[in-house]
Amino acid sequence: MTLQRREFLVGTAALLATPAIAQARPTLAFSAIPDEDATKLMERFTKVAKYLEGQLGVSVQFVPVKSYPAAVTAFRNNQVQLAWFGGLSGVQARIALPGSVAIAQGDEDKEFMSYFIAHQSTGLTESKDFPMGAKGRSFTFGAKTSTSGRLMPEFEIRRNTKMAPEAFFSRVGFSGDHTKTVELVASGAFEIGAVNFTSYDDMVKSGKVDPKVARLVWRTPTYPDYNFTVRGDADQRFGAGFTEKLKAAILGMNDPAILAAFPRKKFIPATNADYAPIEDVAKQLNLLD
Template identity: 40%
Template sequence: MTTLSARRLALKAISCALAAASLSTLPALAADNVLRVSAIPDEAPTELQRKFAPLGKYLEAQTGMKVVFTPVTDYATVVESLATRKLDLAWLGGFTFVQAKIRTNGTAIPIVQREEDARFTSKFITANPQVKELADLKGKSFAFGAPSSTSGSLMPRFFLQQAGLNPEKDFRNVAFSGAHDATVAFVAAGRAEAGVLNASVWDKLVEEKKVDTSKVRVFATTPPYFDYNWTVRGDLDPALVKKLTQAFLQLDPANPEHKAILGLQRASKFIPTEAKNYVGIEDAAKSAGLLK
């Protein structure tokens, strides 16, 4: 090989390396023009898919991308999949967002939340006539939702502690049902004397007559806190992030198609959100010993 040929090959190699380096610094697009979406499994997978289907079609129309929703079996999988770029967009609870923020070194971006999520609450329920207030839970069996659930575990636990109750010490038994609708089933079947779930799922179950309120009743409600949001991975193309944000914000209850989507999401409308809204959730998690 001549010196000139060797020099040309070396220059070509350097050029390719520089091109690859520059590409690695560009914002990542969703793979193969597919937007990969999931949600924390706070309800049954079939219910999550039913709720998302019209929203997924709407996002396809707004972004020009194929939208694929994949249900998962646990909260941790959503966080890990967002961090490892297996997901582009995820429906997270407040605590799950905090976990995602930590796992992604602060790069995960919450873009929108339902207006209701700025003042979310949890409902304490029971079928035991002796339970009328939080103090009556002493010595009783109790069901939380999933351990990483904001509204089914973290915030109720925080407010129980504020009321002077330590679940592991003061309750006869503590169980985790895994999901909000499962908590209602636990209490209705007598598997737990009381439990807690988010207000939105409770209201939906009551409206759909999937809970007998003559037997299972609400006896306490938490103070409000920030909860759910739609979060994107931090290296997603900013142009796509903007499209997604605008798509959610443009959902209009005056539009029949949009009203149906909002209804399934239990939302009056979506509003912008940001990471600082969840500082209180992070503080509550540290206070409960769930974060260092």
């Protein structure tokens, strides 16, 4: 009995010690949609957290999440006050939490696009027109509510083929993120894939994929995508003028290492209205009521 009690006390002490450390002063918590593999995300956002901490004088913590909707709900529930969303997840978040605002986007995001990539065995090559030769082949999207990996590619597939993706392709999958999409096409597991163009270009540049094997076959027309969105009550929480200060800090991110981790050339201002086209497409595709 004594032994058990001692074991228990030691156990309880260990159990209770951890959260005491975690209790901290008010912190700006921020999150991001998990659009690429976890290594890439940690590399990117620990740099951003460190930078923002220096600029804003509050402690900044990156909260990793496992899915796109988890990023949106963490934002709505005030578990994070700032988030790096995609076009669609940003729209979802701003509908879920009226008053929240898109404050910044990458220079590339005002005219973003998706690439359709194909395994070399398909014989498809790059063209100006939608690759109708992809009919009957296997195809993978990225995450279910990804703008560049699902929403816009599906819109273009329907517009160009007048068919649902499931009818046009023999098999339709959801890889989960852009890194995985490229890997699946490069390996031939899926013959065609739709991917965020910056992710693909970045993987080609860093030698993670051979552009002859998983080759670019079509670029979609452009659309607005990623954005930093902040809660409407951020000023109340962190002091007057915080939102402006945050916006200035993000726009002032010019450390090449941080920009390369996104990868973006620079950040520019954004507004909620910039994403109206995304909302329209999402409604057309019945992904938003």
